[in-house]
Amino acid sequence: MYRNMGNSRIIQGKYEIWISQSFKYWALLESRGGLKPDTSEFANPFEISHAYWEKKAGYMLVYLPYGIHTVIAVRIQTELLELTEDDLFHLSTGLYPYYSEASLKQQEVKLNKMMESIREVTQSVNLDELLSKILKNALSVIPYETIGVLWMYDPALGRLKVRAKAGEIGKEMLKMAIKPDEGMIGKTFRRGTPKLYRDFDEILIDFGDMTAENVEHLTHAYDFMQSKSIVTVPILVHNKPECVLIVYQTGKKPLLTEQDMQLLQGFADQVSIAITNARLIEDLRRQNLELRRRDEIHASLVKLSLQNKGAASIASELSKMIGLPLIYVDLLENKWHPERKRGASGLSGEELLRLYAREQGPSYRQAEESGNSPGKKLFCYPIVASSACLGYLLVELTGGLDSLQQIAIEQGASVLALELLRKQSLSEFYYKKTQDTFLELIHAKNPDVWREKADLLGIDTALPLMVAVSELSSPAPSAELNLHVYRFVVDLREALGQQILVPVIFASGNKVTIVLQSRKNEAVVLKRFRSFLGSWEQYSNLRIRTGAGSFFRDLHAAGSSHGEADKALSYLAARGSYAFMLYSDIGLNRLFIRHPKEELEAFVREIFEPLQQAKSQGSGLADTLLTYMASDRSASLAADKLHIHINTLYLRLRKIEDLLGLSFDDPENVLRIQLACYLKQSSRE
Structure with missing residues (x-):
């Protein structure tokens, strides 16, 4: 490897080239001439910091440090007695390939170990x-x-x-x-x-x-x-x-x-x-486990649903799955499972609806204290369909929920939502059937048909009946409004109790038709019915208008009461009013029930706009006309009410005749003005 060996003045005859890396040991790289390898007289690599040489018996040792912790030693059989700095430099340069090759091998080892680690990372x-x-x-x-x-x-x-x-x-x-x-x-x-x-x-x-x-x-x-x-x-x-x-x-x-x-x-x-x-990998394994577990939970709960085990059984199974006490609340019918837990949470159905309106999702809440024991923490998970809250799952916690418990609760809520929607669908079918039977009753002419249909509907023919029609209004989507209508029907039956019979109640769209019967005084029935409407409207945040007909003892008059209720509702709708209205309280307004609100307003404007335009003269003509008609056209009585002299009243009346182009002596004109004043006063009220 030492290419200039033959031309070297230093290395002649027998020689050995050794290397020490990282101060560990001396390793023989190359030799010529059959020298016996022996490092017993070699210097300690730790102590070699610069190039130098030393003379031994029959040979010379030259030490050349390279790079980091690398030393090359050359043992030469030579007669030279000393080496110059130039000799050491040329020798170091000539032996540099040995250092390079050793360094490359060392780097190759490092690279192989690095690659081995990389393979392990990708495989293990x-x-x-x-x-x-x-x-x-x-x-x-x-x-x-x-x-x-x-x-x-x-x-x-x-x-x-x-x-x-x-x-x-x-x-x-x-x-x-x-x-x-x-x-x-x-x-x-x-x-x-x-x-x-x-x-x-x-x-x-x-x-x-x-x-x-x-x-x-x-x-x-x-x-x-x-x-x-x-x-x-x-x-x-x-x-x-x-x-x-x-x-x-x-x-x-x-x-x-x-x-x-x-x-x-x-x-x-x-x-x-x-x-x-x-x-x-752990996340994938956990997700895979959660997916499998979710499928198992879903299959188990759906199986109970398909077997018609009911929502209570599904909730009980869900409680076993998560290993925690659970309360299932059906807000459609205001039922709790288990029933004994109704008061344990410190929440009512109304409060849960408000909680959902505020949170729009799962939330945590502290339950009320029980005796001397602090209330448990509740995880409140809403059961939602079409953005409407159908119920709640209330989970009693002692710590946190793990991912599988959360998945089980989510799956359980989905299955229970389907159960509640199925219950609503069955109710809608029942409503349609009840509506058809009721319409057959009110349109029937034969007494036998009346009795047959009354028996099917559960109407007691010995008691008077009254028909009312309620209309619910909400900015919510129609699907959510349908759920409110269903809840209204259930709550009405529960609120009126046994003393007031509700043999017929059905919904069609946003309208609910109700037949009320009672052995009590009719005023008591109306009072309790009005009270329910007011309280339900308050906690549901819905607007309700209700028209009610008269009480009738004859069964064939059910159609008449229904017609009155419908007219009273139409009257409220025409006025844009949300209230309770008995048909008998409409009075003269019965004449105008079917007239559009815009047409009535136009009729009133024909009389009062000319008078209001003259108001700048300080005459108060509109108030004068209203007071005059309300006083049964008595000039003295009207003047007293207006606190003016009677001659002033006469002047105003003549001015009114001039502005309107009519005469108070004409009965037809007087009737026209009376109707306009009545409608004007009614709109104020």
Whole structure:
């Protein structure tokens, strides 16, 4: 390999070329002439810092240092007595290829170890096993006596714990728990950058603030005082420190270098990839488990639904699945399962509806105290369909919910929503059937048909009946409004109780038709009915208008009461009013029920607009006309009410006649003005 060997003045005859890398040992690279390999008289590589030569018995030894911790020694059988600086320079230059080849081989070893670690990262799924292999590979490319430990941060403890180790180190180190900022490990973790320690005093500075307990464990696990140099390297996962790799070098002098630190940083990056991959795999495994479990939960709950076990059975099974006490609340019919838990949560159906309106999703709430025991924490999960809240699942918690419990609750809520929607669909079918029978009753002419239909509907023919029609209005979508209508029907039956019979009640769109019967006074029935409408409108945040017909004793008059209720409702609708109106309270307005509101307003404007335009004259003509007509056209009575002289009243009346082009002596004109005044006064009321 030494191409100029034949031309060398120094190397003649027999010779040997040796190399020492990392101060470990002398290795023979090349020899000629049959010299017996013997390094017993070679200098210690640790002590060679510059090129020099020395004379031995019958041969010469030349030492040439190269690069980092690499020395080439040449043993030559020669008669030369001394070498000049130029001789050493030329010899060093000539032997440089040996150093280059050795360095390349060393780099190849490092590269192979790096590639081996990369293959392990892509193939292994066992994180602990993988971290140990990466750590061993990292130490194997550092040609000194070293010990390595990988520390990983445990968020639950708020400490760094040993996750992997390589080299002669005791198990006592496993008991250590390092806080961020504590010792070399904690400071590296907090700092997020690597550090090379080659001075023992510097080591002691960062080591000195470790807790006595950790120092004791470390002392039993490893003779820290033997360390000559130390490298600490942080391991970042998504740019956040999660681990620290620390390598201790022992021996006679500090040997770790910046190059070693950079090499360890490369392995640290592999650890980061390994941790990221392991977490991705764990996430995939967990997601796969959750998907399978979700399918199992869904299949189990749907099976109960298909077997018509009912919502209560589904809720009971769901409680077993999550292993926690659970309350199922049906807000359509205001039912609780188990019923004994109705008051335990401290919540009512109205409060749950307000909770959903406020939160629009799952929420946590503290239940009321029970005796001397504090109330449990509740996880409130709404059962929703078409943006309307149909019910709630109230889960009593002692801690948090894991992902599988959350999945079970979500699946349970979905199945229960279908159950409630199915109940609503059956109710709509019942409503349609009831509506058809009721219409047959009110349109029938034959008494036998009346009795037959009344019997089907549950109407007591011995009691008087009244028909009312309620119309619900809400800005909510039609599907949500339908749910409110269903809830209105259920709540009405429950609120009126047994004393007031509700034999017929059905919904069609946003209208609910109701037949009321009672042995009590009719005024009591109306009072309780009005009270229910007011309270229900308040907590539901809906607007309700209700028209009610008269009480009739004859069954065939049910159609008349229904017609009156419909007219009263039309009257309220024409006025844009949301209230309760008895047909008998409409009075003269019955004449105008079917007239459009716009047409009535136009009729009133024809009379009063000319008078209001003359108001700037200070005459108050509109008020004068209203007072005059309200006083039954008595001039003296009207003047007293207006606090004006009677002659002033006469002047105003003549002015009104002139402006309107009519005469108060014409009965038709008077009737026209009376109607306009009545409608004007009604609109004010």
